[in-house]
Amino acid sequence: MIEFRDHDAIDSMAEAVAAEIVAIVAAAIAAKGEALLAFPGGSTPRPIFARLLASPLPWQNLIIFPGDDRLVPIDSPLSNFRELDAMFAGTGARLVDLTCAASDYHAAGDAADAKLQTLRWPPDLVWLGMGMDGHTASIFPGPDLESALDSPPSRRAVGVLPDPLPREAPVARVSLTRPAIRSAQSIAITLRGSDKRDLIERAIAEGPSSQFPVGRVLAGAEAPVRIHCCP
Numbered sequence: 001m002i003e004f005r006d007h008d009a010i011d012s013m014a015e016a017v018a019a020e021i022v023a024i025v026a027a028a029i030a031a032k033g034e035a036l037l038a039f040p041g042g043s044t045p046r047p048i049f050a051r052l053l054a055s056p057l058p059w060q061n062l063i064i065f066p067g068d069d070r071l072v073p074i075d076s077p078l079s080n081f082r083e084l085d086a087m088f089a090g091t092g093a094r095l096v097d098l099t100c101a102a103s104d105y106h107a108a109g110d111a112a113d114a115k116l117q118t119l120r121w122p123p124d125l126v127w128l129g130m131g132m133d134g135h136t137a138s139i140f141p142g143p144d145l146e147s148a149l150d151s152p153p154s155r156r157a158v159g160v161l162p163d164p165l166p167r168e169a170p171v172a173r174v175s176l177t178r179p180a181i182r183s184a185q186s187i188a189i190t191l192r193g194s195d196k197r198d199l200i201e202r203a204i205a206e207g208p209s210s211q212f213p214v215g216r217v218l219a220g221a222e223a224p225v226r227i228h229c230c231p
């Protein structure tokens with residue numbers, strides 16, 4: 001089930017998404033003693049991260065990893081893990097870096113998958129962003145689109161080379177696969193701007209053969225999907 005939640009401003013969206021994550025964590029910890037969470041890159045999550053930091057969470061029971069990452073050194077401003085580490089390193093949460101110094105991005109994808117195989121699956125939440133090209137996580141148009149979408153169910157991450165390379169981060173990546181995203185207990189997407197809201201509505205309407213990766217990821221998802229939008 002896909003549900004849209006529209007917010008007046010980024011602050012109210014941040015408050016609502018943080019409250020939702022606190023509730024997901026509480027339920028997961030009550031059920032199994034830990035919460036496994038995939039967080040997105042990009043700028044939209046930052047105020048939500050700040051709200052989470054101010055929330056009463058049992059941080060030592062949280063395992064957080066980026067749903068995708070750019071294959072760059074960990075001190076690069078392009079690194080999604082660097083952003084998570086800067087926000088959450090002091091909390092006691094366990095942070096899992098999906099990148100490694102592999103010689104090629106396919107090998108990096110294999111290594112990311114191997115790391116994720118060590119975690120107690122499925123994630124309680126996969127929280128995603130979306131780009132104006134309709135990518136989500138790092139499932140981009142390009143030569144690896146089909147392998148990211150149509151991996152076997154047990155495959156959790158793959159290496160991806162977007163084509164065209166996105167201007168803001170023109171590098172290869174590792175990403176959760178579509179089966180891994182859909183295996184989550186819940187999926188959240190956070191978006192800013194009416195252009196992105198229009199795009200995701202169009203992608204969902206197009207369904208499983210959508211021209212946009214996000215439409216193909218969401219079509220047929222069984223987990224509840226909440227799409228949070230603000231201007």
Ligand code: 6PG
Binds near residue numbers: 040
């Ligand atoms: C990436 C980012 C990317 C991001 C979206 C939305 O690795 O390229 O994670 O997928 O989530 O582009 O970015 P904004 O939140 O900045 O709009």
